[in-house]
Amino acid sequence: MKRKNSNIVVRKHCAAEKQTNNHMVHMNDNHEIYIILKGDVTFSIDGRLYHLEPYDMLLISNQEIHCVIVNSECDYERIYIYFQPEYLRQFNTKDYNLLALFDHRDENGGNKIDHEVVRKYGLEKDFDQMLQYSKSLAPDSNVRMTSLLLKMLADINLAYEENRLLGKTEKEQPNQNDKINDIIRYISDNLTTKITLDDLTQKFFLSKYYLCHEFKRNTGFTVFDYIRYKRVLDAKMRLQNGQPISEVWCELGYVDYSNFYRTFKKTVGMSPKEYLEKLGIDRKKAMEEEKNG
16 A cells, blocks of 8 residues: 655645634644635735635645635635755755745735736645645555646746736735734834733733734734744744743743743643654655655
């Protein structure tokens, strides 16, 4: 029987019932490519809001927190591809980085590729083909998944640049409130220091009510949830890079280890130690799969 490739995961989700809700905020250990097929949704990615139309595509790195807001009662269908960055990084060359849009995307460029550009490059068909390969029991399906994903990433790099040149990224500015954008940047730049609501209101000359209301309206997150998720995301990156747990919680401004432990477990669903153990298992499995082809 064919062994499933855990380095690449493809899923299609269809909301069977019509509903309006906010999906839980989450963070991925892998990069994600997402395409919407049906639905009236707004995606929040690291404080940017994107209202999506069918066949719009999103690029989400493993350093970005995100959630989806379902705006109205209509069917919601999407396909997403998760992939481990290190698995595909081996295919980079000296002159070409397949993962450039995930590693160091221009913050003004955004996460979205417009549906017209997506269809011009036939990327919606590639999603369908990836889904078929992921379900196939054929012995060559894992190889085909990898080769098609490499082709998709090269096409996505071209499509993203065309999207930018056509002004599609400027057509929809995710955040209209410059002050909120400044606050988001400030939080991201100061995760290692204590940040309170009083600090933010004094620094940016805003009332608490206005700050909380506008932050939620412009980002989809509360101020405290955004800070919590960004800190935990930073902690995950540090743990992945081999930094000891004792250094991580100290450097990220937690009062003590107990506070860090509770926050990490609530956000990630496992303790820091369990997360490290999972990382070790996943890396070992990936190495075995790569070795065995």
